[in-house]
Amino acid sequence: MTDVVLLSLWVALLAVACTLPLALMLGWWLARSRSSLRAPVDLFVHLPLVVPPVVTGFVLLTLFGPRGPLGGLGLGFSTAGAAVAAGVVAFPLLVRPIRQAFESQPAGFRAAAMSLGARPWRVFWTVELPLARRGIAAGAFMAFGRALGEFGATITFVGSIAGETETLPLALHVALAQPGGEAAAWAFAAASVALAIFALIAHHALMRGHR
Amino acid sequence: MSQPADERGAARRVLDVDVEGTWGDFQLQAALQVTGGVTLLVGPSGAGKSTLLQVVAGTRGGAVGRITFDGRPWLTNDAMVPAWQRRAPLVHQVPMLWPHQRVGAQLRYGGDWQLDRIASLMQIDGLLERWPASLSGGEARRVAIARALASKPSVLLLDEPLTGLEPRLAAQVAELILDAQRALELVVLWATHAPDRIAGDHRVALMQEGRVHGVGTRQALLAAGTTRAGAQTLGLPNRFHAVVVERALDARTVQVSVGDASLQVASPSWDAPVGSWHYLLVSPDALVLAAGAEPTQLSVRNRLAGRVTSLLACGDAWRIVVDVGGIAWVAEITTAAVDDLKLKVGADVWVCVKARAFRWARAPQRADSPEPTGSRDG
Known part of the structure; x- marks a missing residue:
């Protein structure tokens, strides 16, 4: 039980931590860019939110699976692979609040910094990023919560291997398939709900403080 | 010039x-x-x-x-x-101070050129440890200007x-x-x-x-x-073509006509013979408005009867356009004064203005007028 919870937390943490830099870049770009590529990129980023997770898992398996073109990365049926599946599915929830945080900053903040002699990179680190920190944290908690609950893409991509890829939802699924597994299933369910509530409360507290 | x-x-x-x-x-x-x-x-x-x-x-x-x-x-x-x-x-009316940095840190963001001097010039020496959210409107403006100045x-x-x-x-x-x-x-x-x-x-x-x-x-x-229109743009809506009607014996004031209205005005620095045309300028906030009966108990030399034709909000004040014999006079008064006088379009008012409130400008066609570098508008 403890192993499963710790593994779930570890996978979700990895998923968010690894996708955060890319989410920051994309969120900033979606907030600031006036490129015609913005709309299609935005659509693509949101895809995992509406596509069935099984499809996402299938795509990942095709790309990163043992016989896929990127199979050499060794992600298939590993903890890292579970983190990738969770990260991809949770990615839209991470990008959205980050993008909103950048969008809500008055353009004058950036213009003022640049007119004082700061290059864009310095403006980003010293003005835009610190001002977006609440939105970034809110996105991180939301994505963390989603990553904890990830099932379809994970089971399709990396299967359910105890101690490797068997996170809470997968363990619950396995327990239900076993005779007399109800007690364990209830425990896994309770743990999932508790963690989800924690992530949601953190997300909402940060979003409220954001205004 | x-x-x-x-x-x-x-x-x-x-x-x-x-x-x-x-x-x-x-x-x-x-x-x-x-x-x-x-x-x-x-x-x-x-x-x-x-x-x-x-x-x-x-x-x-x-x-x-x-x-x-x-x-x-x-x-x-x-x-x-x-x-x-x-x-x-570029500093504008919204000071654009970043909420996550104290005043002192913001001032140094673009450099610390003459920082102490700038802080004392802008009278913000005592604000360096404050957060932007705690500043008053005037303080925030001064900090924003100081921040720009310190970047040299x-x-x-x-x-x-x-x-x-x-x-x-x-x-x-x-x-x-x-x-x-x-x-x-x-x-x-x-x-x-x-x-x-x-x-x-x-x-x-x-x-x-x-x-x-x-x-x-x-x-x-x-x-x-x-x-x-150009004069209005220059912030001087009251610019009148005036002809000198009579000169006082002590030469300190002259009697001029603006449309139908007769005014006593302090003499210009140049010679203004009877019959000569000039421009008279008067700032909107130099005009006093009075409602009701003619205010005779005033030190002001000129009282003109007119009628309000429009009221325009102008920042924290109001600009009241008063028609005096076909000529528009613009007075700038506070919101409280507008309420007190119950001013509205069509109201009869007295426009009161001191003889010394006017400024003179020479008529355009005079040979000694300086040339502007641009074209005239209109």
Whole structure:
């Protein structure tokens, strides 16, 4: 039980931590860019939110699976692979609040910094990023919560291997398939709900403080 | 007209602008030269002052043409020098202080040039440990201006920095800016719709509908026959064609006619014979309005009967247009006064004005009037 919870937390943490830099870049770009590529990129980023997770898992398996073109990365049926599946599915929830945080900053903040002699990179680190920190944290908690609950893409991509890829939802699924597994299933369910509530409360507290 | 004295120190720093651009249905086509000292960019809202300032600052793209400062190109047809290399900070009515940095840290963001002096000039020495959210409106303005100054700006751009401040505070901040300009020998381009609130005879660039119509001192522009619309743009809506009717024996006052109205006015510094035509200017806030019966118990020499034709909100005050025998007089009074007098369109009022409240400008066709550098408008 403890192993499963710790593994779930570890996978979700990895998923968010690894996708955060890319989410920051994309969120900033979606907030600031006036490129015609913005709309299609935005659509693509949101895809995992509406596509069935099984499809996402299938795509990942095709790309990163043992016989896929990127199979050499060794992600298939590993903890890292579970983190990738969770990260991809949770990615839209991470990008959205980050993008909103950048969008809500008055353009004058950036213009003022640049007119004082700061290059864009310095403006980003010293003005835009610190001002977006609440939105970034809110996105991180939301994505963390989603990553904890990830099932379809994970089971399709990396299967359910105890101690490797068997996170809470997968363990619950396995327990239900076993005779007399109800007690364990209830425990896994309770743990999932508790963690989800924690992530949601953190997300909402940060979003409220954001205004 | 002599150049302002403060121009010598910055004589070589010239900002040369000749740009055009289209944003939506707004078209900018502006050419002007800014040298040391203060240049006021004057025009009604929508004239393109803010757009021009952003183009100069480098924070608005989409303009073509040429901008050079001190001989270095800022904008050419194939290159746009980014804002961080121009160092022409733009301060507007929203101070744009970053909420996550204390005042002291923000002041140093662009550099610490003359920081102690700037902090004391702007009277913000005591605010360095404060967070922006705890500042009053006036304090935040002064910090924003100080932050721009400490970056050692090549040109300081101001876009209505006083709007929204209580009038006395606005006057104080204006004075601080002018002090800083003199002390630090800055090049300042200052957009305003109320130049009559900024002391001194600065160079003025008139802007209307995206074009710069003339550059000269305010007096020169007025004397050069700027049209009535131009005079309004200069913040002097009360500009009347007046003929001298009679001169007092002591020569201190003259009797003039403005339309049907007869006025007693302090004599001009030049000889104004009976029958000669001149311009009379009077600031809107020098006019006093009275409702009810004719106010005879007043020290004011001139009382004119008129009727309110419109009321316009103007910052924290109201501009009341009064028709006096077919000529529009504009008075600026407080909201409280508007309420007290129960002013509304069609109300009968008395316009009261002191003989010394008027300023004279020579008629345009006189040979000795100075030439403005731009074309006349209208």
